[in-house]
Amino acid sequence: MRHVESMTLFEQGDHKYVMLGWEEREEEVAVQTNQYVIASGGEVILLDPGGAHVFPRVLANVAELYDLKDIRHIFYSHQDPDVSSGITLWLSMAEKAAVHISELWVRFLPHFGIYDAKRITPIPDKGGTISLSGGRKLSIIPSHFLHSTGCFSLYDPVSKILFSSDVGAAIFPRGGRYPVVEDFDSHIKHMEGFHRRYMGSNAVCRRWVRRVSELDVEHIAPQHGAFIKGRENVKKFLSWFENLACGSDILDDIYGR
Numbered sequence: 001m002r003h004v005e006s007m008t009l010f011e012q013g014d015h016k017y018v019m020l021g022w023e024e025r026e027e028e029v030a031v032q033t034n035q036y037v038i039a040s041g042g043e044v045i046l047l048d049p050g051g052a053h054v055f056p057r058v059l060a061n062v063a064e065l066y067d068l069k070d071i072r073h074i075f076y077s078h079q080d081p082d083v084s085s086g087i088t089l090w091l092s093m094a095e096k097a098a099v100h101i102s103e104l105w106v107r108f109l110p111h112f113g114i115y116d117a118k119r120i121t122p123i124p125d126k127g128g129t130i131s132l133s134g135g136r137k138l139s140i141i142p143s144h145f146l147h148s149t150g151c152f153s154l155y156d157p158v159s160k161i162l163f164s165s166d167v168g169a170a171i172f173p174r175g176g177r178y179p180v181v182e183d184f185d186s187h188i189k190h191m192e193g194f195h196r197r198y199m200g201s202n203a204v205c206r207r208w209v210r211r212v213s214e215l216d217v218e219h220i221a222p223q224h225g226a227f228i229k230g231r232e233n234v235k236k237f238l239s240w241f242e243n244l245a246c247g248s249d250i251l252d253d254i255y256g257r
């Protein structure tokens, strides 16, 4: 079984963006997931660190790189189990971390065993920012209905990496997973089925593309699948995504009649 090491996606001074490694056996029973860590000015930010299924591996990966007490923020793009169900585990390990999640999902968190509202920062529908030490800011960009009702991407203006959550996801056949997109055109086949069924509608895809096109995006980091590296691939992805028929556009395909 394959083991893939964590990979540095960007590094400049005290600012670093890491894609954590993974074990192929994680995929035997569960959907493949990616976790990312931003370290900036001595603060550590976890992006969609996941649930119980990957927790021991993600914890080991993070602890190998950083002191857990330096984790200041945990960003949850949405409420799905593969994204956020490890929240109680993470809040006990990362004692200084604040959780950022859509305001729509905050009242659902007690069902995960979270009652301490002081540690939760609800994200309003229109998005916002996460302020880091040294005046840096991460921008929280709405991605509602792509696929969750309350859902966000996270843009880091230093690395110019857009963490896109389920947008840009790919699902590989067993043993066929790769961490970075080499050839976008042949990568589409791994993205298509997922996006057609999980994403809300083409109107929302277009809306999101319009919004992120205002940003200077060099790479896209999705929560499943492979890192979309370089402006050329980002451009190809955005034009594929804004023309995708999905969700409520294809109700006949989904419902059958």
Ligand code: FE
Residues within 6 Å of the ligand: 078, 080, 083, 147, 148, 166
């Ligand atoms: Fe999801």
